[in-house]
Amino acid sequence: MYEGAIQDLIDELGRLPGVGPKSAQRIAFHVLAADPTDVKRLAAALHRVKDLVRFCTTCFNVAESEQCRICRDPRRHDEAICVVEEPKDVVAIEKTGEFRGRYHVLGGAINPLEGVGPDNLKIRELMARLSSGEVKELILATDPNTEGEATATYLALLVKPMGLRVTRLASGLPVGGDLEYADEVTLGRAFEGRRVL
Amino acid sequence: MERHNGTVTGFRGRLFRDDAVVLRVQKLGESDRIITLLTRRHGRIRAVARGVRRTTSRFGGRLEPFGHVDVQFAEGRGSLHSISQVEGIALFGGGLMGDYPRYTAASAIAETAERLSPEEQEPSLRLFQLTLGALKALAAREHEAALVLDAYLLRAMAYAGWAPALRECAVCATPGPHRGFSVPAGGSVCSDCRPPGAANPGPPTLALMCALSEGDWTVADSSPVAVRREASGLVAAHLQWHLERALRSLPLVDRSRPAEPVVQTER
Ligand SMILES: [Zn+2]
Ligand SMILES: [Zn+2]
Numbered sequence: 080m081y082e083g084a085i086q087d088l089i090d091e092l093g094r095l096p097g098v099g100p101k102s103a104q105r106i107a108f109h110v111l112a113a114d115p116t117d118v119k120r121l122a123a124a125l126h127r128v129k130d131l132v133r134f135c136t137t138c139f140n141v142a143e144s145e146q147c148r149i150c151r152d153p154r155r156h157d158e159a160i161c162v163v164e165e166p167k168d169v170v171a172i173e174k175t176g177e178f179r180g181r182y183h184v185l186g187g188a189i190n191p192l193e194g195v196g197p198d199n200l201k202i203r204e205l206m207a208r209l210s211s212g213e214v215k216e217l218i219l220a221t222d223p224n225t226e227g228e229a230t231a232t233y234l235a236l237l238v239k240p241m242g243l244r245v246t247r248l249a250s251g252l253p254v255g256g257d258l259e260y261a262d263e264v265t266l267g268r269a270f271e272g273r274r275v276l
Numbered sequence: 277m278e279r280h281n282g283t284v285t286g287f288r289g290r291l292f293r294d295d296a297v298v299l300r301v302q303k304l305g306e307s308d309r310i311i312t313l314l315t316r317r318h319g320r321i322r323a324v325a326r327g328v329r330r331t332t333s334r335f336g337g338r339l340e341p342f343g344h345v346d347v348q349f350a351e352g353r354g355s356l357h358s359i360s361q362v363e364g365i366a367l368f369g370g371g372l373m374g375d376y377p378r379y380t381a382a383s384a385i386a387e388t389a390e391r392l393s394p395e396e397q398e399p400s401l402r403l404f405q406l407t408l409g410a411l412k413a414l415a416a417r418e419h420e421a422a423l424v425l426d427a428y429l430l431r432a433m434a435y436a437g438w439a440p441a442l443r444e445c446a447v448c449a450t451p452g453p454h455r456g457f458s459v460p461a462g463g464s465v466c467s468d469c470r471p472p473g474a475a476n477p478g479p480p481t482l483a484l485m486c487a488l489s490e491g492d493w494t495v496a497d498s499s500p501v502a503v504r505r506e507a508s509g510l511v512a513a514h515l516q517w518h519l520e521r522a523l524r525s526l527p528l529v530d531r532s533r534p535a536e537p538v539v540q541t542e543r
Contacts, residue, residue, distance in 0.1 A: 096305065097305035097306045099305075189528075190383075191379075191380050191383035191384065191387075191524065191525035191528040191529070192300050192341075192383050192386060192387050192524065192525055193524065194524035194525075194528075196527075196528040224301075224337070224340060225301075225340045225341045225342070225369045225372075225373045225379075226341075226373075228373035228374065229372075229373045229376060229379040232373060232374050232375065232376050232379070233376045236376065255328065255329075255333070255335065255337035255338070255339065255340050257307075257329040257330075
């Protein structure tokens, strides 16, 4: 245990995902030894992310205005919506260059053990987007694990009566992994091999 | 990223092996997971599966929820062990995730098993067998998911020592069947013992609950939907009364009729 400010910083860092007590201590002492302008820039970036970044009112991706960059882009088409769990999955799919439609970020997957049901995700908002009739295909790109698959199953049943083409990312993604860890080639191939639900 | 260096150096835990059911998986750090398992001989165990979320992980999908697996654990210093090897025995999760009512029922079974094994590493062979059997039955699709869940909950409550009285009065033990049912009183109540606010379930509902707790599937499978709903309500109320915290998964169980398989392959 250290005194005052340095221990406060270690405690705060230790609450971040993936940062254990050892790493928190290492980062804290790195900050202490760093150039003051570097530290000020880091602090400013932390402030800015909370002040400026919000969620897109259409797709719930991260955005710096009402709508995110992708929803505002007139060169993208409105005929397909790709449903993902988290904003980081949008980034992963964008890197493949395979998809020119729009996204919908659910904010997680259905996980009853953690108390997350359909009402806790942006599913009602997705249904509202689909009701316009403009969307012809719904691509379910939830994580290839049990919760992600169950969420895709739930959405496929819900959307089926609307007569859309419902597809799911398939081959190439091993069950049990996180989408963000798939390499671009694997993810690209999964896009080609998607199947109708 | 720096991983497990420093604290673990020089410490090599004892290895032990057991078969187990995967109850819960939770993300840990960048690519690990904490897996909660109910083992056959070592009770409930929490263990780290390192790198399991990477698509190149050698664990692959074997540590997904609801699977029956053969695991080699490396004993940790505290209560948290790590998983060094895993083989699938029957990965029920694969079949359950494509059927939403079965997935939600499996979640409620897993959460109940976790709750009824409060102490880590306290062997509970009966609970293990009960849980494994229920997941196997769900995956086999021979009975409606909600029936499998309610049968499991009734038997799990019997294992915990607080099964509802069904054939006799919970208060005076007079043989029934009785008309009244009171969760606080412990189940069926005779007309002399019934407290205010006791419910009046239909006789077929109590008969269904008896059938489910005794494994009489002929009776259970032929029961009408309304009777199943009423029995589910009483089972859930009885369970929640005895657990200090409500189960998170129980309100999310989808009790609608199972849908036709909807997955088809393109081309
Ligand atoms: Zn957007
Ligand atoms: Zn009585």
